[in-house]
Each structure stands twice: as structure tokens, then as C-alpha cells.
Amino acid sequence: MKLLVYGAGVNGSLLAVRLHEAGHDVSLLARGERLSALRHHGVQLAEGNSPTVRQVPVPAVEHPDDRYDLITVLVRTHQVDVVLESLAGVRGDVLFLLAWAAGAQPLGAAIGSERLLLGFPAYGGTMDGDVVRYRPPSRTTRLTPMPIGEPDGRTTPRLEGIVREFRTAGINAKSQPQMDAWLKTHAAVTVPLGQAVHAAGGPRALADNPDAIRHMIRLIRQNLATMPTPLVPRGFGALRAIPDALLVPVLRRFLRSPTAEHSGLSNASPAETAELERLAEQLRTHVTAR
Template sequence: MKICIYGAGAIGGLLGVRLAKAGEEVTLIARGPHLEAMRKNGVTLHSGGETFVAHPHCTDDPEAVGVQDFVIVTLKAHSLPPIVSQMRPLLGEGTAVVNAMNGVPWWYFYKLSGPWQDKRVASVDPDGCIWETIGPERAIGCVVYPACTVIAPGVIAHEYGDRFLLGEPDGSRSERCLTLSTALGKAGFKAPVRTEIRNEIWVKLWGNLSFNPISALTGATLEEIATSPDTQPVVRRMMGEAQAIAERLGVTFAIDLDKRIAGAAAVGPHKTSMLQDLEAGRTLEIDALVGAVQELGRLVDVPTPAIDTVLGLVRQRARLAGCLG
């Protein structure tokens, strides 16, 4: 089985090391000093007090890789439209593309019964290029729970988490999903196949759409945002609006808002990915996490005053910091 990890930074590096150690044929596509270090020294993973080194094939040239069984995309959502055409050499008739990214996925409305079936989400796929190039029939949903950091070129620190939830847009327990689940399981991950993957996407998104922008605006950690009397009410308003949108789209939440906030607080003094990106001067992942939720709110006629306010503020913060894509 050929597995390509496209955008092999922190999460991609974690997957690459574990899958390679489990015996899979893995290719990592990356760039810059990180790629050069992985080519020269392999990929080093610090996890659970242990250090692992793997030597998967690493390149920046998809044409040199060829058709894959699975392409796991671990880019930030805003990075995919500019490079999606470069993925074509990886895509064969039976290739599955796993959307291992945060936020509302570009395929969200594919095979979703109802008035919006097959609608494109402009916030994450502005001109439809992802839909047209990858094809929604190739898409597998994936909710990513591990937290990792690239601490040096070619070196990944795995902080916590081992779950990658998988699911087909149509809710089926497909052979390709089960095959990938088995491979990830052998690599030491928990990768159950869910028949309602959109429910799982919203549970993760519930936190990302609120904690990420608030962290970028305040510099606070998850624990601080979740417990502060100044920020927790803002989180609650944003999450309440998002829940109303999701439920209008047919989503069922398996946990309540209080439990989701408590779960974020329990992570402790962790900086969100958006705050880390701001501090590093990288483009912030605003549209997939917040802008897309606003877009869906407009679609289903749910007012989003708290989301609108925080979205405007974080866009301004990113613009002034030179981190707005």
C-alpha cells in the first residue's frame, strides 16, 4: 500500500514516522530546511519519553512519486488551493484523499442529503479548484486530535493525543476507510471509522472556531481562555452560535458545551496552533476555522454576532502582523 503525506510538518511527520515504522511504503512531501533535514537525517520523533527515527522517502516533487493508494493532506487549509494542481500526479482512479486538516472541509456538502447537497464552501475552496482537481468522490474525512510541534528541521515533538477519526462523506463503512483504519492502528493510533463524520468534525471545530482566534487576540493558553471570566463567556456565545448552525445542518452533538469547554481546560497551558502561527509570523488559519462557520450561518439563516465580532478582530490582528493570507 502506497501512502503519501502531503505537507509533512508536525502532524505529517508524526504519521510518517509511525507508518514507516509499521512497515508501510510512505512518502513525505515537504519543502525548505525541514525537507532537507529529513532527507539527510531521517525524521526524528520525540513521543512519550522515547525517540524514534524513520527514513521514509522525502521529496518536494509529486511527479517523482506517482499514483498513490492514499494521499493524507496535512497542510493548513488555506495552503491547499494554491498547490492543489501539483497533486495531480498522485491521483489515480482508486486514490483516496484524506482531509487531515482542521475546520470545515472543502467536501462538506458532498452527498449530504438536503437542499445544499454538493454545494461548495467558498471560504475554503474559493474558486472550486479543490473540488474540481481532487474530486469529492476521493475524499475521506478525518478529525485530527494529536498535538505536535516541529521543534527543529526534521524533528517532531509529539505532545499528546493518538486519535484520527475517519469517515466517508456518505456515511458508509467503506473498504478503503477500514483499510486505512487498520494501517493507522498498526502504527499505534486509534482510528475508528465513524458513520457520522460531520458530527465529529463539529465537536473539534466547536473548540477551534473559538479558542484559536481568542488565543491569537489575547495570547492566552487553552486553560486560561476556558477558565477566565473574561474570555469564557465569549467562547460560550461563539460555540452556541456554531451549535445552532450545525444542528440546522443535521448535526448531533454527543457532548454538551460545558463538557467541551472543560475538555479544553484540561489540556492545560497549551498554545493553540493559531497563536503559535502568529508568534512565528505564519499565515493564520482563519477562514477554515471561523470564516467558514460564518458562511454556513448565512446559508442556514442563523445569526452569528459573536462569531462576526471575533472574526473581524482576528482578521485585523493578522493583517497588522502580516499574517493574513
């Protein structure tokens, strides 16, 4: 397959490496200093805090070619508009692997609804300069699939083919028939969580402030109560029923855990803030439209 991975951050770099090492014709799109680093050193990978850095020579490009079998987009939510403009004349199916709560319509209107698939990346890690430091595999991450789905929920041959190719490359992909609802549910929970962590100054600081956690829980419940789609996974519905007296201690333990530290919650960069703001705007639009 001829593939373009659009976005050379943690998730895009890891996906490109897996597909490249599986023998696919993969290009990784980047800009500026990131593009220069990729052309000089390839994708540089390190597991956790290991001093060992592995270099993988994935071809890096600044602009897309005219046609691909599949384009995977892994950028921040607030960067999608620029991506849509650059892909309008590029042929090939487009899989958006990112946080997105605005539904498929604005994406399909820009590039053609027949080209569109939705999903969410299952990787995690941080950028240490030009080195991608990814989380060491754990039982949880091995069991957590990368959900991918058609906007209308169908199980199509192209969806089955993408899932099959990803699995062959060692990527734990899974068909998700309610992908749009999954993305909206994810945003309904993660936006208040991310904003509360940033306001507190980090996961551990939020863990030390039970009142702020209770306020965050109220915002999550408001989001879930006004969802325009079913809750997916349905287990998130438990957040509306579990009493604060039980939920607050659970969240405090999570916020103090290594999982929270390595999940990206500690990232208070301008890009992270802008993404949360864009997702919050998308959630408010759906609530207003109800």
C-alpha cells in the first residue's frame, strides 16, 4: 500500500514506523525543523526514559503526492482546517486518527464524504526534542485497540482491509461501528479532565484538590447528559451514577499514578491548550444544537 502519515508527532511517528517496517510504501509528512530532523536522522525512538535511541529511516515529505491508497491524519484538533485545505486535491481515502467532536459532516464537506473514515490513536508518549519517547507496552496498552470506523457505522470492505493491514503491521486496530459517538463521548470526558489538570498545574496538583475534582466531575456529567449520541463505550454512563464519595478517591489515585503522568495530561503546551479549547467549542455547538 502507498500510505501518507500526515503529522509527525508521537502518534504519527509511531504509526509510520510500524507501517514502514511492515513493508508498506510510507511517507511521513512534517514541516519546518521537524522535517529537517526526520530527513537527517529518520524517526528516532526510545522506550520510556531509556538512553537507547533507535533510528528508523521513514521517508519524510513536506507536501503530499497526488494519490495514495490511504492517508492517515494525526494532528491536533485545531490544526484540521489546514490539513483539509492541503488534501482537497489529493486522491485517496482519508482516515482521521485524532480527537474530534464535531461529527463527520465538516470533514466530508471539505474532502468528500466517500473518502472519509474516523478513528483514534492508541499510542502514547512524549517528544523529547526530536526523539519520540513512547510508553513501554503494558497489559492495558496491549489490550486497548485502536478504534476505526465508517462515519455511517457500516462494516465495509475498505474498513476491514485497513484493520487487517494495521494488524499485520502489529497495530492493534479494531472496527468500531459507532465511531462518531465514541469520539464525542471521549471528548465529553477528556476536555473537563484536561482543563482541570492544566488549571491545577498538573495531575498530582489536581489530586490534592478534591473540590476541583468534584467540579470537574460535575462538568463531565453535564457533558454526558447532553450528548447528541449514545455513550460509547456504555461504561462511561457509570460516571453519571457513581457517588462523589466513591468517584473522587478513585480519580485521586489515578491522577497520582504513573499512567496519568505518561498519558499526556502533564502537557500544558500552547498546542494542548488550543486543542482542548477547540474540542470544548465543538461540544458546546452540539449542546446548543439539541
